[in-house]
Amino acid sequence: MSRGLRAAAKRHSLPPAVFMLSSAHTRTQLMSTVVDTPRTYPSHQPPPAPSQGADQGRQEDAERILREAVAAKGPRHDWTRKQIASIYYQPLMELTYQSAKVHRRFHDPAEVQLCTLMNIKTGGCTEDCSYCAQSTRYQKGTGIEAKRVETVESVLAAARTAREKGSTRFCMGAAWRDMRGRKNALKNIKAMVEGVRALGMESCVTLGMIDGEQARELKEAGLTAYNHNVDTSREFYPSVISTRSYDERLRTLAHVRDAGINVCSGGILGLGESSEDRIGLLHTVSTLPSHPESFPVNALVPIKGTPLGDRPPIDFTSMLRTIATARILMPSTIIRIAAGRKTMSEEKQALCFMAGANAIFTGEKMLTTECNGWDEDNALLGRWGLRPMRSFDKSPKPETPGPAN
Numbered sequence: 001m002s003r004g005l006r007a008a009a010k011r012h013s014l015p016p017a018v019f020m021l022s023s024a025h026t027r028t029q030l031m032s033t034v035v036d037t038p039r040t041y042p043s044h045q046p047p048p049a050p051s052q053g054a055d056q057g058r059q060e061d062a063e064r065i066l067r068e069a070v071a072a073k074g075p076r077h078d079w080t081r082k083q084i085a086s087i088y089y090q091p092l093m094e095l096t097y098q099s100a101k102v103h104r105r106f107h108d109p110a111e112v113q114l115c116t117l118m119n120i121k122t123g124g125c126t127e128d129c130s131y132c133a134q135s136t137r138y139q140k141g142t143g144i145e146a147k148r149v150e151t152v153e154s155v156l157a158a159a160r161t162a163r164e165k166g167s168t169r170f171c172m173g174a175a176w177r178d179m180r181g182r183k184n185a186l187k188n189i190k191a192m193v194e195g196v197r198a199l200g201m202e203s204c205v206t207l208g209m210i211d212g213e214q215a216r217e218l219k220e221a222g223l224t225a226y227n228h229n230v231d232t233s234r235e236f237y238p239s240v241i242s243t244r245s246y247d248e249r250l251r252t253l254a255h256v257r258d259a260g261i262n263v264c265s266g267g268i269l270g271l272g273e274s275s276e277d278r279i280g281l282l283h284t285v286s287t288l289p290s291h292p293e294s295f296p297v298n299a300l301v302p303i304k305g306t307p308l309g310d311r312p313p314i315d316f317t318s319m320l321r322t323i324a325t326a327r328i329l330m331p332s333t334i335i336r337i338a339a340g341r342k343t344m345s346e347e348k349q350a351l352c353f354m355a356g357a358n359a360i361f362t363g364e365k366m367l368t369t370e371c372n373g374w375d376e377d378n379a380l381l382g383r384w385g386l387r388p389m390r391s392f393d394k395s396p397k398p399e400t401p402g403p404a405n
């Protein structure tokens with residue numbers, strides 16, 4: 001073994017023999033799990049390659065799965081975790097190239113949707129999501145106190161500003177566990193939704209768990225989309241939240257879907273999850289009865305005073321891999337770069353757009369965290385030859401059979 005290979009094995013904490021036996025592709029997998037995935041829970045990582053022959057067979061298999069996925073004529077809902085892993089662990093440049101091809105077949109690659117997210121009710125939430133500044137459990141450390149719900153007038157004034165600045169989707173978030181016993185609040189929120197729609201904007205709300213009747217009421221008010229993130233894989237989820245289950249989240253998504261409202265559901269990267277958990281997240285959303293209309297990809301913004309306040313930032317390549325894989329698995333979905341974009345360089349954002357992301361949150365704030373502003377974002381889009389997407393203008397381009405490779 002050369003000195004270079006020995007040093008590389010040491011750098012990635014791999015036994016030299018394993019490192020030497022592994023192909024370049026397997027090394028990519030192993031490095032990805034070692035470098036970007038601190039583990040604090042039972043392992044479910046892919047096993048190391050047993051032999052070079054078996055590894056080569058597996059690599060050919062992975063390449064075939066990617067080829068078939070890229071050539072698919074429309075959305076598929078029968079993905080297995082193994083197939084998703086085969087795509088996710090492809091060499092990153094190849095993965096990004098293939099996802100860019102899919103993106104161009106299903107979307108206008110020059111268009112990026114501008115959305116603004118307003119907190120219409122801050123703090124005081126009874127849930128214990130470990131990343132959230134708005135939970136009462138971490139209030140002592142975060143200093144964020146519960147506030148009353150914003151008035152309909154103030155919300156619509158913010159929506160008008162967002163529209164003037166170029167946003168076409170206005171999202172309203174309330175820090176609640178659910179909507180039980182909030183009849184009055186629901187009435188006001190419906191008025192907000194109607195007002196946003198009257199401005200010609202798409203409207204989205206995120207209010208915690210809702211039942212079928214509440215979903216139907218929101219649909220009648222003209223709601224375009226309901227956001228409820230699954231956050232991470234089913235396995236890792238209990239390490240992040242204990243006060244409501246993964247299945248409860250999926251039930252809310254079913255109520256939203258059944259009411260005819262677009263589902264917006266995504267994840268947060270950098271919670272301490274592994275690559276396998278990111279694959280699990282992608283598996284959950286890509287095997288729903290219909291793909292989410294919108295898949296937000298958040299990078300954790302660690303907030304002092306929350307249990308995850310000291311987490312290191314997510315490795316950018318994991319973010320890019322997740323976006324590229326999501327684009328291939330869910331070709332028609334709008335993929336949003338959500339929280340954490342503030343710390344991403346312009347070049348990193350451009351790579352995400354290239355890989356298939358086609359929406360961003362822009363404005364003064366994103367819930368309780370800093371957000372890139374409209375002027376900054378419009379200038380960025382201009383420099384890269386991109387332009388804002390119009391409202392309700394994301395119907396997929398006419399389908400043509402994809403190339404074989």
Ligand code: SF4
Binds near residue numbers: 127208
């Ligand atoms: S439910 Fe929402 S507002 Fe409440 S703690 Fe969790 S993320 Fe925060």
